[in-house]
Amino acid sequence: MSQGRTTQVTKDSTKKESIKSAVLVVLVISSLLLTGQIWFNKKLWPEGYNFFVNINTAVVSVVSTIFGVQEPPAPAQRNDIIVPTHFVAYTVKDFDHATLILNSSYSDFSNISDQNRKILSTALSKPSLELLPLNETEWRKALFTRGLYLDYGSAYPTSTFASFMGVTSCPISDTIANMRYFVITPADTFTNDVWVYIKDPLSGSVYRISSGLPKLGLEQILLSISADASPQNRFSFFLGTDSPSGDAGEVVFDPYLVLREEGFSLKTVSARNPIQKDGSTDLSAQTAERLLRTFSINPITVRPYIDIDNSYVFVYSRATLKLTTGGIIDYTTLQGDKGLMLEDLPSTSTMPAHKALTLANNFAQKILNITGNSDDIKLYCSSFSENQGAFVINFDYLYNGTPIKFTGAYSGMHAVTIELNGSNLKRYTHIVRSYEATETDHMLPSTYHAVDELFATFDTTENKNSIEEMLVYYDDDGNDGIKLPYWFIKLSGNDIYVR
Amino acid sequence: MIKKLLQSVCLVLALSMLLAVCAFAAPSSMSPNQQGNSNSLIYIKKPASLSATTSEKTYTVSAAGRPGVHVAIYRRSNYDGQFYRVYQGGIGASGVYVVSIELIPGKNKIRVRAQNNDEIQIIDIDITRITQSQLDRINGLSIGDLFDAY
Numbered sequence: 001m002s003q004g005r006t007t008q009v010t011k012d013s014t015k016k017e018s019i020k021s022a023v024l025v026v027l028v029i030s031s032l033l034l035t036g037q038i039w040f041n042k043k044l045w046p047e048g049y050n051f052f053v054n055i056n057t058a059v060v061s062v063v064s065t066i067f068g069v070q071e072p073p074a075p076a077q078r079n080d081i082i083v084p085t086h087f088v089a090y091t092v093k094d095f096d097h098a099t100l101i102l103n104s105s106y107s108d109f110s111n112i113s114d115q116n117r118k119i120l121s122t123a124l125s126k127p128s129l130e131l132l133p134l135n136e137t138e139w140r141k142a143l144f145t146r147g148l149y150l151d152y153g154s155a156y157p158t159s160t161f162a163s164f165m166g167v168t169s170c171p172i173s174d175t176i177a178n179m180r181y182f183v184i185t186p187a188d189t190f191t192n193d194v195w196v197y198i199k200d201p202l203s204g205s206v207y208r209i210s211s212g213l214p215k216l217g218l219e220q221i222l223l224s225i226s227a228d229a230s231p232q233n234r235f236s237f238f239l240g241t242d243s244p245s246g247d248a249g250e251v252v253f254d255p256y257l258v259l260r261e262e263g264f265s266l267k268t269v270s271a272r273n274p275i276q277k278d279g280s281t282d283l284s285a286q287t288a289e290r291l292l293r294t295f296s297i298n299p300i301t302v303r304p305y306i307d308i309d310n311s312y313v314f315v316y317s318r319a320t321l322k323l324t325t326g327g328i329i330d331y332t333t334l335q336g337d338k339g340l341m342l343e344d345l346p347s348t349s350t351m352p353a354h355k356a357l358t359l360a361n362n363f364a365q366k367i368l369n370i371t372g373n374s375d376d377i378k379l380y381c382s383s384f385s386e387n388q389g390a391f392v393i394n395f396d397y398l399y400n401g402t403p404i405k406f407t408g409a410y411s412g413m414h415a416v417t418i419e420l421n422g423s424n425l426k427r428y429t430h431i432v433r434s435y436e437a438t439e440t441d442h443m444l445p446s447t448y449h450a451v452d453e454l455f456a457t458f459d460t461t462e463n464k465n466s467i468e469e470m471l472v473y474y475d476d477d478g479n480d481g482i483k484l485p486y487w488f489i490k491l492s493g494n495d496i497y498v499r
Numbered sequence: 500m501i502k503k504l505l506q507s508v509c510l511v512l513a514l515s516m517l518l519a520v521c522a523f524a525a526p527s528s529m530s531p532n533q534q535g536n537s538n539s540l541i542y543i544k545k546p547a548s549l550s551a552t553t554s555e556k557t558y559t560v561s562a563a564g565r566p567g568v569h570v571a572i573y574r575r576s577n578y579d580g581q582f583y584r585v586y587q588g589g590i591g592a593s594g595v596y597v598v599s600i601e602l603i604p605g606k607n608k609i610r611v612r613a614q615n616n617d618e619i620q621i622i623d624i625d626i627t628r629i630t631q632s633q634l635d636r637i638n639g640l641s642i643g644d645l646f647d648a649y
Contacts, residue, residue: 095556095631231557232599239561240544241595248542250563250594261559261599452591465594 080104080113081361082164083380083398085153085471087116088258089225090235091146097238098229099258103401104378106228112221116148119184119218121165123196123211124158128172134197134206139183142197142208143235143256146222147185151256154383155180155201163354172209178202181256186215186222194218232261244465251451251465259448265441266485269399271476273327274371274434283312283323290370294363295321295331295428296340326409326478329367331428339424351422356391357381360418364395364430367416371432376400382414391420399435399474402485405497406431408477433476435483442484444472450487454498466492475499525571525612529582535621540568541596541613543622550625555602558626560609562596568615570596575608582610602628 087102089112102109143149152161155178162170180201187193187210194211236242237255244252253259275283283291292299297316304314311324318337322330333339342359364379379395380403394414397404406413410431419427445453447470469490474483488497541564543549551558560572568590573582590596600609609624 095554097555231555232559234559238545239559239597240547241561241597245542245544245563247539248563248565248594259597261597448593448595448597449591451593451595455592458592 080378081357081381082152082161084150086149086151086256086258088149089147089222089229090143090149091222091226091229093226093229093231096231097144097234098226098231099233099235100225100229101233101258101260102225104398105401108221108224109401112148112225115217115221116150116184117165119194119196119211119213120182121162121167122213123198123209124162124165124167124170124172126172126209126212128175131172131175131207131209134208136204136206138208139197139199139206140237140255142183142185142195143237145185146219147183148218148221149235149256150182150184152180152182156384157386160353160384160386163352164357166354172198172207176200176205176207184218186218192216230260230262233258234261235259249465251455251467253467254469257447257467257470260446261448263443263445263449265443266402266472267400268438268440268442268485269435269474269483270438270481271483272434272436272480273432273478275323275327275432287370291323291329291367292321294366294370295319297321327432329371329428329430329432331425333426337426339421339426341424342420343423350389351391351420353384353386353391356386356420356423357384357393359423360391360393360420361395363425363428364416364418367428367430367432371434376437377433377435379416389422391418393418393420397433397435400437403471403473404433404435404476404483405473405488406476406478408479410476410478431478435474438482440482444485444487447487451489454487454489468492468494469497471497473497525569525584525587525614527584529573529610529612529621531575531580531582533621535612535619537613537615537618537620540564540615540618540620541570541590541611541622543611543624546624546626549622550627552627552629553602554629554631556628557599558602558607558628559597559599560611560624562590562611563594564590564596564613565615566590566592566594568613570598571612571614572598572600573610573612574600575610582608600626602626604628604630 083104088099089102090097090099092098100106102112104110104113106112156164158173158176158179159170161179162173176198178200179198181199183197185195185197187195192214194213194215194217195208196211197206197208199206235255236253236257236259239259241253241259242255244250275287289299292302292314297314297319302314302316304312307313307322309324311322313323314321318334319340320330320332322328324330331340342363343355361379361381368377368379376399378398380398381393382396382403383392383394385392395416395418397415404415406415413429413431415431415433417427417429418425444450450470451467467489471488472485473488474485475488476483486499488499490497541562543560543562545551545559545561562570564570569587570590571584571587574585575582585600586598588596588598600607605628607626607628609626611622611624613620613622
């Protein structure tokens, strides 16, 4: 009997030991997992990136350098930073006047854009004695047969615009103060030349100048686009829709808007905030480090803190860099501080406009590359202002030739806003977005139907019947998801686009 | 009884729908002498003088009018002189009406009919399409004159 009891006790002990062993094993495994999380997950160290992450980043950086993997060089000056908001080719085909609206999605756009730039830069280098003053009637005549019409969206001082076209000396700036509108046509039958018509957007004065280039190149372009040009796209003044009839109270359009009589389709795009996940800012250590170094912030010594709205804030020296959960990168310097030097300039020299634009574009492009946006996104300069060596430059996104407009919480904001003082960066704001094409087509109505739909929502007693601008934009409200293209309309006397 | 009542109701409904459609659709043809009873429904903006000469094959007529006015475009047949409908639509909230018409070489008589309830306005437009040979002769005449002068 005592032997049986001993056996029972032994069995109980063995069972207890087994349970203890199992519990111990579980505890050891848990502690190992927890230690791994603490050591290698950056989010669990409130002071910032932990020792092991920093070591890992430094090792990766050294190894990359040894094997010749360099940071991609800053992009050279792009020729398409300044793009026309309206780029129209018009020609005659099958006894009809036909028009094609051009953008970077057109197959031969790169060639046409290069030719355009060459023609404009050559014309802008000519002496002012060669300018021939004309009037509005001649301007409209030039738009009648064959040529290119360009509207660069806003008025630029002539010397600034010329510098964007790569022209260092522009004598005609003494005669024409500002530039925005151009018409380029082959010269008359007897002259082998390309004529450039320039309209000062502020004074309304019209001039023509000979570029001196042979017209064959331009004629070949106009011949090549004729297959895609449509006789149902017309300038407003052709149709008499630029002036009121008197009694009907109808809408009138800016004379040089191209009105499309037929609807057309564009692919929708999928938009995403690439630095946000599950409501908080999500950046890999490498991306964060590259971002900080671009702003000359030492990632080893800087200490971020998380703001009340879950933004990451890095305070360093006399500047602050903030990454919001909404995907905005906001860099500001303290008042009175010189700012982040983008290029070393002698203290006596002034920053030329085209150089400021290139610096700003290169910087923005660098940020765009770091945050991993898609290759189909381009930045284009949507506005440029200069005041005694200080520049405010806005860039916006262009997806496959169609610009993107922010609405909703980001209404009125640009994709990138840069403030420069000479070559020093004072303020930088960037709405980081990623766009990808979808396979879905979205049908857009004709210009007339779009205007009918908009005006059907207006109060009839309001006197809103003059349209200054109509453009197609992708409407991005800042949320992740599918974004559709729409007609956006600007009424005369208003700065806001509506749809 | 109920069946007959239902049949009558269906017939009345069908007739009223048909009448409604007829009331809004412009006639498919018109005689040249037909006239309207209004002159304030629509204003032709292009061609400005209600007649034009062009070398283009496609001519865009533009007009302005009150939103809701129904517009039909007719082309006169050279065979019997009647006007036959080629397009119809309505004027939207913008008050602008634009339509492109294919022209035949020579004279094209186009009629614009605007209707708003009982008001009808009829406007006739003459568009002459000159042929390529006529255009070449005009262009050639200018060069010939230039040389003849010397």
